[in-house]
Amino acid sequence: MADQKVAVITGSGQGIGKGIAERLANDGFKVVINDVNKETAEATAKELQDQGKEAFAVEGDVSKRDDQFSLVKQTVEKYGSVDVFVNNAGIDQVAPLLEVTEEDLKKIYDINVFGTLYGIQAAAEQMKEQDGRGKIINACSIAGHKGYSFLGVYSSTKFAVRGLTQTAAQELAQFDINVNAYCPGIVGTSMWDRIDARMVEYMGLEPGEAFEKFAEGITLGRTQEPVDVANFVSYLASSDSDYMTGQAVMIDGGIEFS
Numbered sequence: 001m002a003d004q005k006v007a008v009i010t011g012s013g014q015g016i017g018k019g020i021a022e023r024l025a026n027d028g029f030k031v032v033i034n035d036v037n038k039e040t041a042e043a044t045a046k047e048l049q050d051q052g053k054e055a056f057a058v059e060g061d062v063s064k065r066d067d068q069f070s071l072v073k074q075t076v077e078k079y080g081s082v083d084v085f086v087n088n089a090g091i092d093q094v095a096p097l098l099e100v101t102e103e104d105l106k107k108i109y110d111i112n113v114f115g116t117l118y119g120i121q122a123a124a125e126q127m128k129e130q131d132g133r134g135k136i137i138n139a140c141s142i143a144g145h146k147g148y149s150f151l152g153v154y155s156s157t158k159f160a161v162r163g164l165t166q167t168a169a170q171e172l173a174q175f176d177i178n179v180n181a182y183c184p185g186i187v188g189t190s191m192w193d194r195i196d197a198r199m200v201e202y203m204g205l206e207p208g209e210a211f212e213k214f215a216e217g218i219t220l221g222r223t224q225e226p227v228d229v230a231n232f233v234s235y236l237a238s239s240d241s242d243y244m245t246g247q248a249v250m251i252d253g254g255i256e257f258s
């Protein structure tokens with residue numbers, strides 16, 4: 001097992017991140033489960049260990065640069081390298097633009113944008129020193145390609161993630177590091193439970209109706225599960241995607257077409 005590659009996934013105590021961790025562990029990676037929520041991170045790592053996978057949990061807040069560098073350091077101390085780093089952690093925010101406060105802006109930019117850049121920095125500094133190709137994979141969204149009413153600030157953070165992905169791809173190619181992003185559509189995680197609850201307030205709908213309304217536009221006729229996203233991230237983490245960099249790819253069942 002000495003040649004097992006190592007993947008770090010931020011925000012992987014639950015939701016899409018957990019799905020990615022499960023898939024990469026099944027692909028043969030040693031996985032590091034990072035989350036600001038220590039309990040869910042440890043529970044996910046234990047679930048994987050109980051299945052005979054190599055996994056451990058690191059509590060950390062992606063919006064703190066020191067936590068991101070410490071995450072990489074702890075990974076290297078335990079597993080020897082960081083081959084794949086998935087900047088998955090992110091938060092939602094639902095509000096009309098005219099109601100957004102300075103505090104709202106700061107909170108979401110700290111996690112979704114600053115957090116992604118700190119992850120890129122920490123991962124790249126380590127990957128530069130290693131042999132072999134590194135992969136940095138960022139969580140974008142359909143909202144990183146199009147602005148949606150009431151999701152304007154969230155959307156703007158995902159446009160920023162797309163920009164960081166394109167620039168990091170260009171700056172890091174010289175170190176054999178590929179940088180790409182996945183852009184899910186409507187995934188049934190706790191993020192959408194929160195979005196639905198807030199949309200109800202703004203759109204005058206019943207609980208569940210906002211989710212259904214967004215889901216109506218899905219060409220494939222169903223909302224997503226984390227595994228639908230994880231299957232694509234598995235490709236981005238593998239050598240099959242060695243010739244892809246700087247892309248923010250829709251994996252949304254056909255909601256937006258570009």
Ligand SMILES: NC(=O)C1=CN([C@@H]2O[C@H](COP(=O)(O)OP(=O)(O)OC[C@H]3O[C@@H](n4cnc5c(N)ncnc54)[C@H](O)[C@@H]3O)[C@@H](O)[C@H]2O)C=CC1
Nearest residue numbers: 011015016036061062089090139141184186187189190191
């Ligand atoms: N659910 C959806 O429909 C979509 C989600 N996405 C993106 O996918 C990513 C994952 O989303 P979900 O799994 O749905 O969300 P979720 O809310 O179910 O899970 C997010 C996880 O990130 C963790 N987290 C939050 N802040 C953190 C921080 N500062 N440091 C470390 N961990 C932190 C949470 O504790 C949680 O475990 C996010 O970046 C989100 O923007 C993109 C498109 C659609």
Ligand SMILES: CC(=O)C(C)=O
Nearest residue numbers: 141142143185186191
């Ligand atoms: C949460 C999210 O990215 C969307 C567009 O639903």
